[in-house]
Amino acid sequence: MILGLTDGHNSSACLIDNTNNLKYAVGEERFTRKKNQRGAPINSINYIINSINNNTENTDTDKKPEIITVGGMFRKGKRLKELKEIQNKLNIPMLYFNHHLCHASLYKLSNFKNKECLIITMDGGGDGFSSTVSIGSNKGIEPIAQSDLIDSMGDFYASITEVLGFKPMEDEGKVMSLSTYDTNLNIDLNNLKIIEYNKKIKTINNYLGVVGFEATKALKKIFNLENININEFNGKILISKYAQKTLESEVLKLINEFSNETGIKNIVFSGGVAQNVQLNKKIMENYNLFVPPFMGDEGLSVGASLLFNKKFVDLKTTYLGYDIKNENIINIVEKIKLNENQYKIKYIEEKEIPETIGNLLISNKIICICRNKMEFGARALGNRSILALPKKENAKKINKMLNRDSFMPFAPTMLYDYVEEYFKNPHYNPFMTTLFDVKKEYINKIDGVVHNDDTTRAQTLKKEFNPTYYNIIDYVNGVVNVPFVLNTSFNLHGEPIVCNEQDALKSFKSVGDALLLGNYLFMKI
Template identity: 25%
Template sequence: MRVLGISAYYHDSAAALVVDGHIVAAAQEERFTRKKHDSGFPDHAVAYCLDAAGLSLTDVDYVAFYEKPFLKFERLIETYVAFAPRGFESFRMAMPLWMKEKLMQKRLLSEQLRRRDALPADVLDGKLLFSEHHLSHAASAFYPSPFREALVLTMDGVGEWPTTSVAIGHDHRIEVTKEIHFPHSLGLLYSAFTYYTGFKVNSGEYKVMGLAPYGEPRFVDTIMSNVVDVKDDGSFRLNQDYFNYCTGLTMSNDRFAALFGAPVRSADQPLTQFHMDVAASVQAVTEEIVLRLCRSLRREYGLSKLCLAGGVALNCVANGKVWREGIFSDIWVQPAAGDAGGALGAALAAYHGNFEKPRVVTNELDAMSGSYLGPGFSQPEIETRLSSVGGRFTVLDDDALIDETVQALIDEKAVGWMQGRMEFGPRALGGRSILGDPRSPTMQKTLNLKVKYRESFRPFAPSVLREDVQDWFDYDDDSPYMLMVADVAARHRKTMSEEEKALFGIDKLNVPRSTIPAVTHVDYSARIQTVHKETNPRYHRLISRFKERTGCPVLVNTSFNVRGEPIVCSPEDAFRCFMGSEIELLVVGNCILRKPDQDPKLKLNYETAFELD
């Protein structure tokens, strides 16, 4: 059975193809259109998934959409009625779109899918299925996991009604047992603080998480006493007196700003210690809610394994706290935990849930193939594509390629690394990455300011050989998707002077804290990616060779893009980013491109090429 999954029309549109229960392909639309968080119908992603399997739309048995539009419309109407007459302006703005498109989504989906091949109107009759939003998330987390039975916790902004849901996964069945409903939402709470600190909602939440260690959580009591009421079991309610997302066009209101004593920060205003303290506070509250939920659910259901999905599951600091406390024996997080992953979940929910198809639990890491589910390019394709955009390259054999790349890293050069299939989800995992030497005390600042063109405070992640992770971090488990945070091991830390300890805020940034300062955050933490020979042998080999040369089995790994740009997909994308930034070496397949060899006329200015995220 062939099931095509689709998520679209909110943010991070995507498509995924499941054939007989096997995940064949999955990709976000933004990677093809080059429009960050593209919410439009995923034409390109659908075409890629079908082409990857050698199929046409007529070969697909079912198409599954990741949520139910009528239930979302019901929420919109009931929310307006509950808050009326407040909220009329947002209601008035939403209605035309709903009446024109979203209530007719079945017809719209059919038209969009048929358009590419000009297929007849009845080609999808009986083939369109609709999953519920949180069920799609839960399915994306449980079905690819290595667990036969697990608790499944989904936390996000909002789907139709649920914002937090609990399900039990067993073999090929998922049963939702508990829900917290809109407007009470952990995701929307975090997004309100994202908005308040001047970052873009549904995009900048990870910046708040990265900013938090620079601050002190001095507003925790203020938040817990006024904004959110949290029970011992982790259930919560938001005080709507401080929010505007039900009745207006912003996340928070003037009363919210008055509570914290400062207006909403605009994007062009500097970050101050106040904003860092606010970020630290909402992060601490989020962690406390997640921990209480996990403790109570472990006690109630007695299940030892946990699966996580939904946008809040991308909060790898909170995930790391749950792991460190040992609440569950095993934790698995869907790498595309946000709405893009809903496309995959919808397809899997249809295959296993709607049609009762059996599930095979793999003996490998999981069923995600390392999340390398996007487009890949053969060596001849790479050479043709690079030549077409004017790239000047040398083709090397595998050994020479690895050796030259390692030497460039040792020389503290920024390396663009494009190999194999593109990653599905927001993290670069060694398929579409910019790499650096973690031992360099200047690498973090250099990559942020000269390569990524982004805020200097943002941390970088370490890629570490799975077999060496315990020697370098306070962590001994799999973290293939960069969704767990743990501290750098004590033996690799550097003792700070009293003067350095007294520093506040961004002044902490330039103090080396370990022997791998480029991937050590100001609180000694790191967002770990364990690299496995089974899923990415070339990347594993590169790090292994770097270890042979330096004694360090770790590389800096950040996504291959500049700020505001989607991660690169094709060799042409990689070359443009290479020529538009200060990346010094580009490695695509077996092609090596050195910056001095390139035609200077092809240099681009990527610093202002994309809308800031």
């Protein structure tokens, strides 16, 4: 068994078992409750080790990892000491792998097993690089191009995020969302060249020559010279449109160049920049695209394990984390009944959940879900979700509860069976990594989950992926003829997605009308 870990931005741990399955994967932030937690993922490792030790189906040889693989190579001081302490405790070998090579190795989760693919990795930076291009096949990874830390498209977008008053490495989605709005400012930024792909030397060129806070300062001066007020909403829109257009234009130039050169049309896109679903949508127009569901730095733990494993892994689910068990909830329920009088609590049989939760949704209740295994990666996919009918009134209600920016869109989960009916570019999207164009005749029907550019980042759900969740939506559709629910992550603004029973109850105090915790339904009185 392989224990993978990463201790940088959004640290995590995972386990590939002896049958070549990705058995566990969990982000450290879910345990510490600190967004994008850095440092050794002690809690995540302990959860995985305890889980395999307590699994009665495991033999003695299945109860201890044989090697530790680490995503990212360069560290010193306290970080290095923490990792060595983990190794000494487990008393097994430990191997370090390059940051971008770990991002790239996630191609082994794709369906390109017997085909060549172009692997593009792109982020703010790691182990000396900010982007790489490689050819992936069943023979391994062949690097063919790289960009260093200065020439970072990811840092450019993060610096724009900071210029606009948002939090870099966290709020880039706000820039992407703003880029779709119209502005009344008549300022042309088309001739402004800050960063671009250079075909001659096959790398990104950052003409600022600096990154991080220095890049943010330089960008502020540039936009000031263009007479743009970065504090006004129209100014934010204009700069966001410029940033998104630049990102799409230059990344597509890079992909087109290497696709034409190699003749490869299968693309794997990994790293933090691959969270930009508008860019992913542009790539999909001409290529077969796979984006790993944990494309950010939390995925480095899995990437490192795959580099050592050297095998393709059939990724069926991201339900790989903390498991909510009904026996753990019983004591919580008894304590609440004794000391509080704010909830009605009822146990619901599994077969009754679709109708019970479906009827609450149909009556426009906001439902929090925390049950079974927690998702790994940035997206809640039905096990740590807030659900509602996909109406604009419900979107506004949830925005108010979460103190969320109104210009940010909500995403839905929909039954895969209806994808061709509702969308212009239908495809299977179980991990919410791409965008769809909604057909005009259906926009008003699901207006709570359609962005102002008529797109939606839908999870398309097949029954085998999550049967009870599927049946909830199917029940709703049978009554109101809408095969969708609004699905946003179950967390308070600025916090990680909920992990355990206590997190769920704490967050439920501020959001939602009902909470399904395991098989226990909590209704606010």
